[in-house]
Amino acid sequence: MESGPSAELIRAQLRRLRMKAGLSQEEFGKLVHFSGSHISSIELGQRPFDRLFLKRADEVLDSGELLITLLKMAEREGQPSWLRPWLDAERDAQLLWCYHPTLIPGLLQIENYARTVIRADDMLSDDEVERRVAVRMDRQAVLGRPQPPKLVTVIEETVLRRADESFRGIMAQQIAHLLECAERSHISVHVVPAEISTHVGLAGPFTLARSEGGEWVGHLENQLGGTSIDKDEDVASLVARWESVRSEALPRRQSIELMKEVMTSWS
Incomplete structure (x- = not known):
């Protein structure tokens, strides 16, 4: 998932959770095995995210699987009518x-x-x-x-x-x-x-x-x-x-x- 309102919501929540945890993009990137610039690109919508990234982010940010849950909801909404x-x-x-x-x-x-x-x-x-x-x-x-x-x-x-x-x-x-x-x-x-x-x-x-x-x-x-x-x-x-x-x-x-x-x- 790369674009659309649901993707923007997931990026916004990722950014909010990271900042709430007091982590810079560089610090968070090290924990999820990405560079700080890569994290910045994901948060800005310049790079796509995937399920494995969001799963790891949920674990690092101790978010109770919020990001994966949002992804599942977005995928459900994206199903054909x-x-x-x-x-x-x-x-x-x-x-x-x-x-x-x-x-x-x-x-x-x-x-x-x-x-x-x-x-x-x-x-x-x-x-x-x-x-x-x-x-x-x-x-x-x-x-x-x-x-x-x-x-x-x-x-x-x-x-x-x-x-x-x-x-x-x-x-x-x-x-x-x-x-x-x-x-x-x-x-x-x-x-x-x-x-x-x-x-x-x-x-x-x-x-x-x-x-x-x-x-x-x-x-x-x-x-x-x-x-x-x-x-x-x-x-x-x-x-x-x-x-x-x-x-x-x-x-x-x-x-x-x-x-x-x-x-x-x-x-």
């Missing part, structure tokens, strides 16, 4: 149902897997890839809050086994992460075995979120972005599709054993 309603629903959900026919769902992706998947779009710059990875990782914080939502995911066995030699190391880490997640009381991972060749879910990925008040919102992904669904009849259709997909998947414990078997087959 079609995604914002879903981000609100996801953040406030008490229950999340997620199915994806070709990928590990984003809420359960490890950073290296997410980066590899996002980088497959060769139209994205390296900076944009890293920004999207960071946003995806930040969204996973919903699963670590004091009262997290119940997350139920359904994935395909073929997704677990899609790993050539160059991708197998990342996939092994990803499945290990899925196994760790599946042991948490509020997360269930279910696998549709490969012998189930057709079912309604193969038409595309979707997620459903239910709020504390019982309202449902759905989200459909596509090549150009996604669509939030809140009409009663459309939500009801997605719930019916979810029930159909979920019925094809293995129970929780059998799914865990299948994931372990996939990893064992590689070694």
